[in-house]
Amino acid sequence: MKTIRADLHSHFETQSQFSRPFNAYVDLISARLGENGIVALVNFGDDRFEKFCARRDGYDREFVDSDRSICYLPQKKIFIIRGQEVPTSDGHLLFLCGKHGLDIKPHKPLEYTLLEAMDSNSITIAPHPFSYKGIGAKLMNHLLLLDNIDALEIHNGESVLPNWNKKAIEFYAKIHEFYKNVGALSVSDAHSLSGIATSFSELSFPNEDMFKNMTKENIATAIRSSLPGNSQKTSKYYNAVKHIAKLLGIKSGIL
Ligand SMILES: [Zn+2]
Numbered sequence: 001m002k003t004i005r006a007d008l009h010s011h012f013e014t015q016s017q018f019s020r021p022f023n024a025y026v027d028l029i030s031a032r033l034g035e036n037g038i039v040a041l042v043n044f045g046d047d048r049f050e051k052f053c054a055r056r057d058g059y060d061r062e063f064v065d066s067d068r069s070i071c072y073l074p075q076k077k078i079f080i081i082r083g084q085e086v087p088t089s090d091g092h093l094l095f096l097c098g099k100h101g102l103d104i105k106p107h108k109p110l111e112y113t114l115l116e117a118m119d120s121n122s123i124t125i126a127p128h129p130f131s132y133k134g135i136g137a138k139l140m141n142h143l144l145l146l147d148n149i150d151a152l153e154i155h156n157g158e159s160v161l162p163n164w165n166k167k168a169i170e171f172y173a174k175i176h177e178f179y180k181n182v183g184a185l186s187v188s189d190a191h192s193l194s195g196i197a198t199s200f201s202e203l204s205f206p207n208e209d210m211f212k213n214m215t216k217e218n219i220a221t222a223i224r225s226s227l228p229g230n231s232q233k234t235s236k237y238y239n240a241v242k243h244i245a246k247l248l249g250i251k252s253g254i255l
Pocket residue numbers: 009011042085127189
């Protein structure tokens with residue numbers, strides 16, 4: 001068994017403009033995730049993953065899959081994979097790898113978007129399921145939809161209220177016995193350089209050879225068996241609020 005670190009939901013910047021040199025992003029990711037680390041660069045109504053990988057500056061890179069969704073940087077031994085966050089009428093859904101493109105229609109019912117995920121052979125994640133744009137409420141009422149979900153985010157670093165992540169962990173604990181193939185991920189959901197890979201999950205792969213021939217299937221298998229405990233959880237807002245409360249002399253028991 002070989003364990004690596006993965007932050008599978010990160011936008012790098014608020015928009016698809018990258019203000020820093022290519023290597024500034026990669027060096028930070030490499031320092032935080034280490035060898036064979038995986039970061040998902042998530043498009044949101046744009047093509048920031050494609051733009052980032054097509055930049056002319058920085059380290060060498062190569063796509064290792066026919067969908068051009070897994071980009072490997074041999075000098076740093078880091079994988080950057082393509083993600084896309086799609087707003088459905090029931091909340092957001094996160095696609096990883098596969099053939100998905102920008103033509104996925106937003107604001108459709110979750111069932112419809114899950115079919116698109118299946119058609120494009122993408123990995124599907126329920127991002128921040130119990131935040132105000134999460135699909136948690138829909139999943140609770142339609143548990144069979146979990147058959148088509150590879151993992152729940154049980155920690156999202158951008159969740160404003162700690163209760164949102166707590167609810168996600170509780171929901172995961174309830175369904176785990178019946179849906180053993182749904183993983184539990186911790187992600188940063190970073191919108192700036194400093195936040196990338198501040199939260200991550202540890203994913204297990206059967207052997208080191210897998211990293212030489214990384215495939216979507218191998219990543220999907222590792223995601224489905226991810227567990228809540230094997231992760232680093234950092235909360236941008238929660239920590240900020242806790243810090244302010246301390247400065248004001250408020251006991252943080254309420255937080
Ligand atoms: Zn996001």
